Amino acid sequence: MSTELTAAQRRARRARVLRSILPGLATILVVAVIIWTFTAFTIVFPESGVWERILSTLVGFSGGYIPPGIPAPQYDTGLDAIPTTMVAIPLTVAFGITLFAAASLVIVMTRRARNAVRVWFARPRLTVIGSGTTATAIVQSAATHRIRTVLVSTSEDTPAAAAAYGAVPVLTVPNFDAPETSAGLTRLARRAHNVVIATDSASENLRIRKSLARHRDSLHLDEFRSLLAVVQDPQLAGALRPTELGSAFPDEDVTCPSENVAERVCHLIDEVTTGPRLIFVNDEEDVATHYDEVLIEIVDVELTPYDSESWFRLAETIRLWATRLSWGRVFLRGDERTDGLFNPIVPIRVLGPDESLPPAADRERVFGIRIYAGSPTATVTQMLDDQLTAPQDRAGLTILVADQETARAAGADDSEGAVAVVDPVTVGLDANLVVDAVTLQWARMFDQTHKFMFAGDYSVVAWEPGAPLGDTVSEAAEAAVRRLRAQGAATEEEIAAARHKVRKGVSGRYSSYSAVKNMLTFLDQHGYELVRCPRDLTNPPVAPDFPDDVVNQIAAAEHEDWRVRTWVDHSRLTRLQRFLRRPAPVEHTKTYSNSGVDKLAFDELDTPTANYNRRIVTETYPAIAAAAGYAIVPRNTSPFPSTDSDDSATWWTYPRRPTKMVRAARRDEAWAWKTTDGQTLHGDAGDWRVTELNGSNERSVAADKFPHLYRPVDGHPELFYRMGSVVARRAIPGEVVVSDEGEATACPGNWLVQGELGERWLVPGLHFSGNYLSRGPNSEEQ
16 A cells, blocks of 8 residues: 555644644643733732632633732722723733633534434445545545445544545444444444444455454345455455355455456456447448457556555456456357358457467557556556557557556557556446445346347447446436536437437446346356356356246246346436335336336347347356456256366366357368477368368367267358267376377367367366356265
């Protein structure tokens, strides 16, 4: 975290210094005025006694005047009722001190009382618990985004409280050792939609979360509630998440700044690699690609002594998330075309820590992405140095994880889109990310993954945190109208269309929210669960071989749920209606669909529409699970066979994915081909050359085996579906496998596969997950 003081921290430091010396200064001033006043009375009234002068001095602080040594009757009628100048000056100063102290007390008590009232009656969207730099960043973000927030801090002198001053009410507690003993804090824990515990210690955050968890259970809140602990270490954050996900998502979770940055980077990758840079419509009006593959290089820039920020495992976390993003794509196909084929989705491959993008001259059909992460300042220098040294080898997209202002000052940001800057502080501790409930985070991922089923020649743009939901939809619709009018005169039809577009977007988000909850519910009903994959896993999990009746039942249930799916438009309620607890208007998701399928039951749908729902089960479910680091497995089983035995009877059965198409052609001459890891193998004359649809992952298949493994696609003689099944296990790196094509050595992530005739070969991990389904062990689980 930052070692350089921010403006809020400097204000808090000045306040602490002032409050520490103010009592001493006030005491010195009062004593000085007492001595001054006493001396003045001594000079003017030399005949008076000591105690009389002391009394007159003290009365002066209340604004009164008693001449010492003069009897009361004479004082009441004499000229001595008017003090001399020598006495009047110190008496005025003394009374001024009293007035200043009284006014300060009133101001402080009024501010505290007002703050206490705001806290007590608050129904905040976000409650932030913390005092240090983490809480400060979240509070500043919440104020910027105008999120209803309450800060819980240990005093009003902390950096977080200084950042909240005037914008966010602050509840002070003596310490966070026993949060459940604070009535105000427990009340906030019950009433706040989202609570984030953001001290600068992960262990402290987890302890406080545990203490507050039971108070969250005592009151019903809406579905978007969450109780989050900030964990800076992404490895720890991953380990704290549920090992298995059954029928529902947990209310409690952790939020990790480095993971938030990685998620934003993945959104940029999706947006660029599905847009016009890679995708176009050809002369036959089919969607085609400029590139066959996306390669991602991640440059881990070491921290320097001058860095004011340090982020735990940032480059490593981005690598992990990008790798999982590539996993999700192996299960997906684009929009189905009228000829039965599907729009292409360009595969992603993340290079290893010791690998670099090939020179630009060697990547004609490869789109390169280079990501600089690690040091928030040295990343800028590293990128500029690389571009200066080899300007011809620039990547198609450079993502710079660095301070936005530093990048702009250095000229590293690029308005043309070749360079994208992700500010780790702004993104990593964005309050909009923090207020996302766990289910809402998964809904955002579901929405992003589900859009690939309609992938065409447009970018898949992510649903970013803070996008309008039911509580802000009217405000967002009017903002869209204002933007439209700012462009010139707008017709009533255009204004109505702008409002409709906003509301349709909100409806789609709620639909994704319902769909992702249904995913867990439906899988659980049919005996499946999500199991977390190991962090060091080098290849994606394999999708389960769902029986056809299970696919149809889940697809039908999803369709029937969509027909009655609703969301609540809280934004249409006035303040009075909210106070009176009037029910908010209910919107139906189907209102924003023009397809008309809401009037049909599942068994009444045409084949393409029914297949759309089936693809949610067979493609979107495993893709979203893999992108989140989970695998879908039958309940109480593991994602992978644990055996490394050479006995294939202990291996698991993996049917070939029946919907997977490949491109194949018979060769008249023998030829050599290379595996994805660079090993050379051979095909004989008469064998078939088989590749993916984009021409990647070349291999040879013997002529006598090809008819048993592939069947032609109607109307496309060069395309084939895969058939049959194999048994397989994960290969041991270094083991040598002799196949019909030659001898090959297993690399990390490879699978060892055995066909029906006992032949064996190695398959890369990404290729295996994209082409095979898991049916589980052949015998009892080892």
